[in-house]
Amino acid sequence: MQDRYDAIVEAAKSAFSEKGYEATSIADIARTAQISDGLVYRYFRNKRELLYEVLKKFYERILLDLETQAFRHDAFTARLEALIRRHLQVFVADTDLCRLFISEVRTASDYEGSSIQELNRQYTSVLIRIVRDAVKAGEVRPDVNPKLLRDVLFGAIEHLAWRHVNGKGQLRVTQTARDLTLMLTSGICGVR
Incomplete structure (x- = not known):
């Protein structure tokens, strides 16, 4: 569980850094983390919560x-x-x-x-x-x-x-x- 959580946060960091917050989608983050979009939502309510993490x-x-x-x-x-x-x-x-x-x-x-x-x-x-x-x-x-x-x-x-x-x-x-x-x-x- 913690490994997936960390992978999502790291993928979000990369995506936000590369594309900016507005241009980044949950699908982008999921693709980078090599997981499904739905799995991101199991850990985070929305993209803003993920940015804050x-x-x-x-x-x-x-x-x-x-x-x-x-x-x-x-x-x-x-x-x-x-x-x-x-x-x-x-x-x-x-x-x-x-x-x-x-x-x-x-x-x-x-x-x-x-x-x-x-x-x-x-x-x-x-x-x-x-x-x-x-x-x-x-x-x-x-x-x-x-x-x-x-x-x-x-x-x-x-x-x-x-x-x-x-x-x-x-x-x-x-x-x-x-x-x-x-x-x-x-x-x-x-x-x-």
Whole structure:
């Protein structure tokens, strides 16, 4: 049972990545998984539920990795740069899923309040914890708003990555992470 479930999710991931959500049918997914259409419905009520399962698995994998990469460092600047670098690497390694999330999931009417939105919050909350720890340690000014910094940083990264995600540019991960870290820390670590 679990093998079939996993095969369906993997087939859906491939189909959604290749064709996009709207252009993918349950028949496409079933064909890729080498099962009947009806068997897909035994595990998932509809295509949307299957999409959310694909994204849930994606988030579970990248969330653990993001925390591991960021918290292996002690200093705020090193943590911030590791977080930025890892997030940029996700755009490079999982370009199709990132495009799918940005263009077809986050803008959908059922995103607000969904389990995927909650996973996205958990993912971005890693930065909030890093900033709060740095404020306590005196590395970041106490008047810095962690949620505003989260929005600025992840918004900037998404904007920078959008050309790459759409096949119109190359994402320079290491240099971009270094530049963004320097830019942000120049504004939030200094004395006011």
